[in-house]
Amino acid sequence: MSNIASPAFTLNSLAAFYKAAGDELRLKVLQALGNNSFAASELSTLLALSQSRLSHHLKVLTQAGLVEARREGNTLFYRRRLPDWEASPITAAAQQALFHRLNQMALDPDMPAAFELLEQARSAKSQAYFASQDTRLQEDPFLAYSQDYQALAASMLQRALPQGGEALLEIGPGEGQFLAKVAKHFQYLLGIERSPAQLQRAKKLLQAQGVNAQLEQGHWPNQAPAQQFDAVVLNMVLHHMAHPADALIAAARRLKPNGVLIITELCAHQQLWTQTNYGHVWLGFHEQDLQHWLASAGLEAQECQFMALGNGFQLQVRSFTHPKTKQMNGTTTE
Numbered sequence: 001m002s003n004i005a006s007p008a009f010t011l012n013s014l015a016a017f018y019k020a021a022g023d024e025l026r027l028k029v030l031q032a033l034g035n036n037s038f039a040a041s042e043l044s045t046l047l048a049l050s051q052s053r054l055s056h057h058l059k060v061l062t063q064a065g066l067v068e069a070r071r072e073g074n075t076l077f078y079r080r081r082l083p084d085w086e087a088s089p090i091t092a093a094a095q096q097a098l099f100h101r102l103n104q105m106a107l108d109p110d111m112p113a114a115f116e117l118l119e120q121a122r123s124a125k126s127q128a129y130f131a132s133q134d135t136r137l138q139e140d141p142f143l144a145y146s147q148d149y150q151a152l153a154a155s156m157l158q159r160a161l162p163q164g165g166e167a168l169l170e171i172g173p174g175e176g177q178f179l180a181k182v183a184k185h186f187q188y189l190l191g192i193e194r195s196p197a198q199l200q201r202a203k204k205l206l207q208a209q210g211v212n213a214q215l216e217q218g219h220w221p222n223q224a225p226a227q228q229f230d231a232v233v234l235n236m237v238l239h240h241m242a243h244p245a246d247a248l249i250a251a252a253r254r255l256k257p258n259g260v261l262i263i264t265e266l267c268a269h270q271q272l273w274t275q276t277n278y279g280h281v282w283l284g285f286h287e288q289d290l291q292h293w294l295a296s297a298g299l300e301a302q303e304c305q306f307m308a309l310g311n312g313f314q315l316q317v318r319s320f321t322h323p324k325t326k327q328m329n330g331t332t333t334e
Helices: 007-021 024-033 040-047 051-063 089-104 111-131 134-139 143-160 177-185 196-208 244-252 273-278 287-296
Strands: 067-072 075-080 165-171 186-193 214-217 229-235 255-266 300-308 314-321 326-328 331-333
Touching: 007 024, 007 051, 007 089, 024 040, 024 051, 024 067, 024 075, 024 089, 040 051, 040 075, 040 111, 051 067, 143 177, 143 229, 143 255, 143 300, 143 314, 165 177, 165 244, 177 186, 177 196, 186 196, 186 229, 196 214, 229 244, 244 255, 244 287, 255 287, 287 300, 287 314
Parallel strands: 165 186, 165 229, 186 214, 229 255
Antiparallel strands: 067 075, 255 314, 300 314, 326 331
16 A cells, blocks of 8 residues: 555645644644643633633644644643654644744743642652652662662663763762662762652662762752753653653753663553552653654664563663764864
């Protein structure tokens, strides 16, 4: 079969696209979604729209292929749909151009404050979990496998950077075991940890092993440092973050050219008890979501390995690289 879309289908999809995009409120919905996913109730709050009115606009956007829904437990989260270049290249090009333009436009003045309130609401359970410190953190069912997935992530990092590097950043270092594993390959280590209890454990462990690392308490990406790194690592922390796409994009922007990002995360699942008992904001992640978010930040996918856990979950360990600088007309660009 030919990959060229029929003229009738192209015209129909193009007409649906322009109908959906020809409304100011629907454009505001698309702008608010950005790289993130929101429930209808969250979008209603962000945009100050009634649920019934918003539902109509979401239906039009979904039918036009601009928005899609993903179920997380009992809740539907809406997000922008990726352009379908095979089905309708003309519509896909128009969709890509629209999303790019919306990303460049400033939000309404009230939106940043609304986003902040939403982030606080999303993070409440996760923050309560980390505030519980000693007891519940030690009960986390995924801690039993931390040595295994950290070893896999460390070996993947070594393959990506066989000569090591000057600086490494770990977002959410926990008790510091991963930093200890890779310390000999980097001159400078920085860990940003949200839990005070975990931070103290990490300092104690690294000091006992003679590892010189700078550890800071903070919330990513709010406390993102100014400097750039040869490697940025996120081991089992993304599912605790209110806006995972923004967190990953911020991490990617801290990489030097040729730098490497390592991410260890749960594959998508539907085990709601991880949210109730262990402060997970998200039920794992699909492979294509991680790849899309980091591709939008300019990174290229490299290695990927999966690990089946004894408790029935599956982990994915992935590496991404910042492209090499390119020579154009005698000048260097990134």
